[in-house]
Amino acid sequence: MDAIKNDIRLLLMTQRGERLFQPFLGMDIRRFLFEQITDNTAIEIENDIVDTIETWLPFVQLQNIEVDLNDQNKNQIKINITFNIQNAPTELQSVGVVLE
Numbered sequence: 001m002d003a004i005k006n007d008i009r010l011l012l013m014t015q016r017g018e019r020l021f022q023p024f025l026g027m028d029i030r031r032f033l034f035e036q037i038t039d040n041t042a043i044e045i046e047n048d049i050v051d052t053i054e055t056w057l058p059f060v061q062l063q064n065i066e067v068d069l070n071d072q073n074k075n076q077i078k079i080n081i082t083f084n085i086q087n088a089p090t091e092l093q094s095v096g097v098v099l100e
Contacts, residue, residue, distance in 0.1 A: 001085075004060065005095040008081060011056055012049070012097050027052050029099060033075050042067040049081070059086050076100050 014026030027048055032041055046065045053060055060083050068078040077099045084092050 001091075001093055004057070004085060005093065007057060008053065008060070008083070008095050009097055011052060012079065013099075025056065029077070032077060033099060042069055045077070045079070049079070060084075061086060061089070063092060 011025075012027055012029060015030060016026045016028050017023050019025045029045060029048065032045055035041060045067045049065055050062060053062060062081065062083050064080075064082040066078075066080040068080075078096065079099070080094060080096045082092055082094045084090070
């Protein structure tokens with residue numbers, strides 16, 4: 001389970017195009033750090049997370065995604081993901097990521 005949590009963190013932190021032979025791996029989540037923060041921004045981040053995890057980690061079933069756009073620190077996004085895996089549907093896990 002720790003390896004899956006680490007995979008999710010790395011997937012969110014990897015900039016799309018960063019990996020040489022896998023240019024579509026990762027997300028463009030850092031582009032949101034310097035945009036206007038709105039409710040639509042949070043929804044767009046959530047949608048990107050769902051699409052990325054469904055593509056690269058299809059065995060992970062997302063249960064909840066919380067995107068906290070910090071009002072005091074405009075250049076920080078906190079993401080908390082609650083998930084389970086297909087082999088253990090009753091075992092919920094959580095992983096958090098802070099982007100600055």
